[in-house]
Amino acid sequence: MNPLELQSYLHQHIPLSQAMEVTVVEASPHQVVLSAPLAPNINHRETVFGGSASAVAILAAWSMLHLRLSAEGLGSRLVIQRNTMDYLAPIDGTFTAVAQAPAPETWQPFTRMLQRKGLGRIAQASALHYQGQPAGQLVGEFVAFGPGYS
Numbered sequence: 001m002n003p004l005e006l007q008s009y010l011h012q013h014i015p016l017s018q019a020m021e022v023t024v025v026e027a028s029p030h031q032v033v034l035s036a037p038l039a040p041n042i043n044h045r046e047t048v049f050g051g052s053a054s055a056v057a058i059l060a061a062w063s064m065l066h067l068r069l070s071a072e073g074l075g076s077r078l079v080i081q082r083n084t085m086d087y088l089a090p091i092d093g094t095f096t097a098v099a100q101a102p103a104p105e106t107w108q109p110f111t112r113m114l115q116r117k118g119l120g121r122i123a124q125a126s127a128l129h130y131q132g133q134p135a136g137q138l139v140g141e142f143v144a145f146g147p148g149y150s
Contacts, residue, residue: 035097091130
């Protein structure tokens with residue numbers, strides 16, 4: 001899936017991403033980079049609203065896992081179960097969220113469990129950047145449900 005395809009998928013299936021004007025800068029099996037402007041995500045202090053920052057970070061982490069699962073032909077429903085978000089600096093302009101591919105020692109047990117049991121859990125991080133500096137860090141726990149899982 002290339003960046004434009006992922007962006008279309010997000011806007012169609014997660015309408016909030018379109019309202020927030022999220023764009024996909026990079027979409028590869030190794031890294032996902034999303035970008036969002038200040039205007040639709042602004043708060044009363046003229047910085048990015050914390051909920052928007054968290055949502056973009058979650059979208060980046062989710063997108064990374066979605067791309068990897070799709071690339072391996074592992075159709076599933078992928079949802080976030082819980083997350084923690086650390087806000088490191090105020091953001092008053094366009095920002096990015098970057099998610100790196102999970103390490104093999106994390107990814108392989110996750111996909112093995114998904115294939116065996118129809119259910120897998122994995123922790124996935126993403127980082128917010130503003131003007132080349134770290135601005136936030138998310139760690140989310142995601143759950144993938146295989147096609148036959150109910």
